[in-house]
Amino acid sequence: MIDEDKLIALALEARKQAYCPYSNFPVGAALLAADGRVFSGCNVENASYGLTMCAERVALFKAVSEGAWKFSAIAIACGEGACAPCGACRQVLYEFAPDLLVIMTDGEGKSRKRVKLSELLPQAFSPTDLGEKGSG
Numbered sequence: 001m002i003d004e005d006k007l008i009a010l011a012l013e014a015r016k017q018a019y020c021p022y023s024n025f026p027v028g029a030a031l032l033a034a035d036g037r038v039f040s041g042c043n044v045e046n047a048s049y050g051l052t053m054c055a056e057r058v059a060l061f062k063a064v065s066e067g068a069w070k071f072s073a074i075a076i077a078c079g080e081g082a083c084a085p086c087g088a089c090r091q092v093l094y095e096f097a098p099d100l101l102v103i104m105t106d107g108e109g110k111s112r113k114r115v116k117l118s119e120l121l122p123q124a125f126s127p128t129d130l131g132e133k134g135s136g
């Protein structure tokens with residue numbers, strides 16, 4: 001059972017740590033692992049703009065580096081309105097959790113949208129295409 005309010009609260013908390021002096025667009029994410037752990041992330045920008053890392057990938061990479069490989073939901077908190085994860089983040093998340101529930105909210109946690117990752121990234125390229133291992 002996902003405590004959606006709690007996950008959103010953690011994404012909003014992570015958003016406060018965003019390092020975004022160039023875009024002034026803070027993003028926070030909270031990724032719920034199958035074992036109950038939650039990994040949070042914020043966007044981390046760089047003077048060399050292209051090196052910027054999104055909040056969702058920070059959360060995912062933190063999780064994998066801590067031994068979590070299975071995930072059930074991610075909450076993403078953006079600015080004025082709920083925003084969807086970028087294409088790169090969709091692909092990286094899909095590797096581990098095609099069925100991930102994506103909860104999108106604004107910077108105050110008011111508006112909410114819920115969608116499955118597989119709907120955000122239809123006909124995705126995945127580990128199964130390599131014929132090596134299945135994900136999820």
Ligand code: THU
Nearest residue numbers: 023025027043054055084085086
């Ligand atoms: N950003 C994220 O953190 N996640 C997304 O899914 C979309 C964009 C960040 C990257 C950059 O620091 C800022 O938002 C503006 O694009």
